[in-house]
Amino acid sequence: MIITKSPAELETMREAGRITAAALRLVASAVRPGVTTGELDAIAEETIRAAGAAPAFKGYHGFPGTLCTSVDSQVVHGIPGSRALREGEILSVDCGAIVDGYYGDSAMTFPVGTVSQEARNLMDATRRSLEAGIARCVPGMRLHDISAAVQGVAEDAGFSVVREYVGHGIGRTMHEDPQVPNYGQAGTGPTLKPGMVLAIEPMINAGRSDVRSLDDGWTVVTADGSLSAHFEHTVAITESGPMVLTLE
Ligand code: MG
Ligand code: MG
Numbered sequence: 654m655i656i657t658k659s660p661a662e663l664e665t666m667r668e669a670g671r672i673t674a675a676a677l678r679l680v681a682s683a684v685r686p687g688v689t690t691g692e693l694d695a696i697a698e699e700t701i702r703a704a705g706a707a708p709a710f711k712g713y714h715g716f717p718g719t720l721c722t723s724v725d726s727q728v729v730h731g732i733p734g735s736r737a738l739r740e741g742e743i744l745s746v747d748c749g750a751i752v753d754g755y756y757g758d759s760a761m762t763f764p765v766g767t768v769s770q771e772a773r774n775l776m777d778a779t780r781r782s783l784e785a786g787i788a789r790c791v792p793g794m795r796l797h798d799i800s801a802a803v804q805g806v807a808e809d810a811g812f813s814v815v816r817e818y819v820g821h822g823i824g825r826t827m828h829e830d831p832q833v834p835n836y837g838q839a840g841t842g843p844t845l846k847p848g849m850v851l852a853i854e855p856m857i858n859a860g861r862s863d864v865r866s867l868d869d870g871w872t873v874v875t876a877d878g879s880l881s882a883h884f885e886h887t888v889a890i891t892e893s894g895p896m897v898l899t900l901e
Contacts, residue, residue, distance in 0.1 A: 654830055655822060655829075655830050655831055655843060655846075655849055656822070656824055656825075656829055656830075657846060657847070657848030657849055658824055658848050658849075658850055658889070659848065662755065662824070663848070663850070663889050663891075663896070663898070665752055665753050665755045666752075666755045666756070666757065666823075666824070666850060666887065666889070666898050667896075667898050668706075668752045669706060669750050669751060669752040669755050669756055669757035669898070670750075670757035670759070670887050670897075670898030670899035670900065671757075671898075671899075671900070671901055672700070672701055672704040672706045672750045672752065672757065673701075673709075673748050673749060673750045673757035673758065673759045673887075673899050674757075674759060674899050674900050674901045675700055675704065675901055676696070676697040676700040676701050676719075676748050676750065677697075677746060677748050677759060677761055678901065679696050679697070679700050680693045680696055680697050680720065680746055680748070681746075681761065681763055683696055684738065684744060684763045684765060685738070685765065685766065686737075686738055686739055686740040686765055686766050687737055687738065688737065688738055689733075689734070689735055689736060689737050689738070690720070690722035690724075690731070690733040690734055690736050690738070690744075691733045691734045691735055691736075693720060693722060693733065693746065694718050694719050694720045694722065694733035697719045697720050697746075697748055698711070698719040701719065701750045704750075705752075706750040706751055706752045707750065707751045708749070708750065708751075709748075709749025709750055709751050709756050709757070709758065709827055710747070710748075710749050713827065716730075716732075716871065717732060717733075718732055718733040719733075719748070720733050720746055720747060720748050721733075721745075721746070721747035721760075721871075722744060722745070722746055723744070723745040723746075723747075723872070723873075723881070723883065724736070724738070724742050724743070724744055724745075725742050725743060725880055725881075726874050726875045726878050726879060726880060726881060727745070727872055727873065727874050727881065728745075728815060728818070728856050728858070728864050728873040728874060728875060728881040728883065729745065729747060729760075729818060729856055729873050729883055730747075730871045730872055730873050731745075731871070731872045732869060732871055732872065738765045739765065740765060740766035740767065741765065741766060741767065741768050741769065741772075742765040742768070743762055743763065743764055743765065743768055743772050743775075743776065743880060743882065744762065744763050744765055745760060745761070745762040745763075745881070745882060745883040746760060746761055746762075746763065747759075747760035747883065747885065748760065749827060754825050755824060755825060756823050756824065756825070756826070756827045756887075757823075757887050757898060757899050758823055758827060758852045758854075758885060758887050758899070759885050759886055759887060759899035760854060760883045760884055760885035761883075761884055761885075762776050762779065762882040762883055762884060764776070771859055771880065772859075772880055774810065775810075775812060775857065775859050775880055775881075775882045776882045777810075778806060778807055778810035778812055778857060778882075779807065779812075779855050779856075779857040779882040779883065779884050780884050781806050781810075782802075782803040782804075782805075782806035782807045782835070782855045782857060782884075783803070783853060783854075783855050783884040783885070783886060785802040785803060785805070785806045786799040786800075786802050786803040786835075786853045786855070787853060787886060787888050787895050787897060788802065788895065789802050789845075790845065790851065790853075790888050790889075790890045790894070790895035791845065791890065791894050791895065792845055792846055792847050792890060792891075792892060793844065793845065794844075794845045795839070795840055795841055795842045795843065795844055795845065796831055796833065796841075796842030796843045796844075796845065797834070797837035797838055797839060797840070797841045797842035798839050798840065798842075798845075799833060799851070799853060800833065800834045800835060800836055800837030800838075800842070801836075801837055801838060801839035802839075803835045803836070803853070803855045804835060804836040804837065807835070807855060807857045812857045812858060812859055813857070813858045813860065813861055813862035814835045814836045814855070814856075814857060814858075814862055815835065815856040815857070815858060815862055815864055815881070816834075816836065816862055817864055817873075818856055818864075818873065819832045819833055819834045819835065819854075820832070820833030820834075820835070820851060820852050820853045820854045820885070821833055821851070821852050822849070822850065822851055822852075823850055823851070823852045823887055824850055831843055831851075833851050833852070833853055833854075835854075835855045835856065835857075845890050846890065847890055847891050847892050848889070848890070848891075849889070849890045850887060850888070850889045850890070850898070851887070851888050851890070852885060852886070852887050852888075853885065853886060853888055854883065854884070854885030855883070855884060855885075856881060856882075856883045857881065857882050857883075858875050858877075858879050858880070858881045859875075859879040859880040859881070860875060860877040860878075860879025860880075861875070861876065861877045861879070863875070863876035863877065864876055885899075886898075886899045886900075887899045
């Protein structure tokens with residue numbers, strides 16, 4: 654069942670999104686060669702708690718971090734720690750915050766210093782695929798219009814879409830109905846209605862789409878070792894079109 658949110662609920666989710674975005678901005682400004690993913694995690698947690706919110710991921714099914722930090726061929730759910738970033742890597746950072754029981758969820762991939770042309774192309778295509786998905790968040794469109802838009806941009810750029818992990822509805826829990834795949838047939842799926850809130854999150858690989866999990870039980874990597882990028886926004890569907898909640 655897809656739970657629609659009232660305007661008052663959207664206001665609270667907007668605040669959760671604003672705090673999530675602020676944490677991501679401060680993390681972005683700290684990304685450089687030599688910084689550890691654990692240091693970035695501490696910045697995010699301090700930012701979220703100072704704003705009176707709570708980290709959404711910390712303790713979620715036992716996850717230890719405020720952020721998921723996923724480097725290069727890591728797709729999602731990397732655990733922050735003592736690993737220092739190196740020049741030329743790309744870092745995907747996923748962040749969430751809770752305000753009065755409502756969730757915000759957003760992710761971005763950052764270059765560490767100067768990165769390869771392939772890495773820049775991958776990050777650009779993944780960001781554009783998210784924007785294409787957001788543009789479909791209009792009442793009367795169908796859910797898989799979003800999916801098809803994301804897939805089209807990613808595959809037109811020569812990249813592949815991860816199948817095993819998808820976006821999701823979001824509200825008083827981080828993961829609600831519906832699932833939001835990053836691939837699919839336009840014109841199918843539930844009809845989008847005002848008050849629906851979706852976390853749209855393309856996970857795009859430079860090589861093949863297959864992924865596997867590491868022995869730590871969390872980190873997901875590309876099966877072929879190719880680079881992966883991840884961008885995410887929490888988006889409300891309103892009468893006047895998409896409203897991105899995870900902006901400052
Ligand atoms: Mg996320
Ligand atoms: Mg999400």
